[in-house]
Amino acid sequence: MRTSLSTPRLRLRHFVAGDAPELHGLFSDPLTHTIGGGPFTELARTEQWIRNRGRAFEEHGLCWYAVRDAESGVLVGNCGMLTGRTGPAEPEIGYLIGRSFRGRGFASEAARAVLHECRAAGFGRVWSSVRPGNAASRRIVEALALRVERTEHDERGALLFSVIDLPA
Numbered sequence: 691m692r693t694s695l696s697t698p699r700l701r702l703r704h705f706v707a708g709d710a711p712e713l714h715g716l717f718s719d720p721l722t723h724t725i726g727g728g729p730f731t732e733l734a735r736t737e738q739w740i741r742n743r744g745r746a747f748e749e750h751g752l753c754w755y756a757v758r759d760a761e762s763g764v765l766v767g768n769c770g771m772l773t774g775r776t777g778p779a780e781p782e783i784g785y786l787i788g789r790s791f792r793g794r795g796f797a798s799e800a801a802r803a804v805l806h807e808c809r810a811a812g813f814g815r816v817w818s819s820v821r822p823g824n825a826a827s828r829r830i831v832e833a834l835a836l837r838v839e840r841t842e843h844d845e846r847g848a849l850l851f852s853v854i855d856l857p858a
Contacts, residue, residue, distance in 0.1 A: 691753040691771065691811045695803045702755035702769065702800060704747065709756050710737045712765045715788075722789045743770065750778035751811065757787070757800045766791040769800035771808065775842075776817040776851075781808070783818050785830070798830050805834060809856040818852045 693704035714736040743754040754770030767787035774782030836852035
């Protein structure tokens with residue numbers, strides 16, 4: 691995957707260590723970072739998160755992007771690919787948009803660009819996992835034409851796995 695992408699309103703660039711303080715502003719906000727291990731209370735966790743994404747890029751070619759407003763350069767969120775629960779051959783897309791930037795279509799726009807890049811990079815399938823109660827993410831996944839393939843359960847409850855085939 692390429693390390694930078696753009697859309698009419700957004701610039702996506704692979705995270706670097708210097709992005710940690712700005713990203714930590716999103717990750718430390720309990721109303722923004724509501725998934726996984728969030729919110730992060732220590733900058734060191736955000737720095738480790740960036741290192742982990744860099745390792746996934748080196749090992750599997752999976753890129754995770756800082757999503758910035760094209761005009762202002764402000765970090766509005768992040769979007770990218772991870773091995774997730776489905777593995778590196780059929781990676782999982784993820785995204786997080788800061789609460790003050792939600793409702794503007796940034797997640798959908800960034801995710802479309804990332805899916806397009808996945809197709810160009812030769813990935814044949816991409817997954818998404820979303821909790822049934824996360825209505826906003828479910829709408830985004832549906833708008834991207836992913837279809838629910840299965841439901842699994844973990845310690846936090848049900849998890850919907852949606853997939854999209856990306857023919858070459």
